[in-house]
Amino acid sequence: MPIDTKFIGREYPPVTYVIGREKIKEYARTIGDLNPLYLDPEAAKKSKYGCIIAPPMFVVVFTRDVMFNMFTDKDLKINMERLVHGEQDFHFHKIVKENDTISTKGKIKNIFAKGNNDFIELETKSFNQNNELVVEGLWTFVIRG
Numbered sequence: 001m002p003i004d005t006k007f008i009g010r011e012y013p014p015v016t017y018v019i020g021r022e023k024i025k026e027y028a029r030t031i032g033d034l035n036p037l038y039l040d041p042e043a044a045k046k047s048k049y050g051c052i053i054a055p056p057m058f059v060v061v062f063t064r065d066v067m068f069n070m071f072t073d074k075d076l077k078i079n080m081e082r083l084v085h086g087e088q089d090f091h092f093h094k095i096v097k098e099n100d101t102i103s104t105k106g107k108i109k110n111i112f113a114k115g116n117n118d119f120i121e122l123e124t125k126s127f128n129q130n131n132e133l134v135v136e137g138l139w140t141f142v143i144r145g
Helices: 019-030 041-045 058-073
Strands: 009-016 084-094 101-114 117-127 133-143
Touching: 009 058, 019 058, 019 117, 058 084, 058 117, 058 133
Parallel strands: none
Antiparallel strands: 009 101, 084 133, 101 117, 117 133
């Protein structure tokens, strides 16, 4: 059953995530990025940032609950067994630092069909504790027909 386009524009409430030093370090090690700015507090302190910073793709950590809110939206009736990640596009504005409090909101930007497949585009916007835009994301999910 196709996903109804009437849900285009549906917004999901902001989700807040406090950026922890150890989470950054775990993530960096997991992806194999041993940049001292992500791992070494002393090296990071001497940098222009003054503290540990997060790798750019750490965005997937602090935005995931917004995606889950969409995935579990009972009105959409997404068949999770058929869902695959299509693509993602990011526009980075600010560096994410340890102890930042990031608030991410989400909105369904588009729903469309191609062949037997449904596509949902989720737009996310993440702001830090100073209400500065940190990153904008566009996530495309495919529900295979």
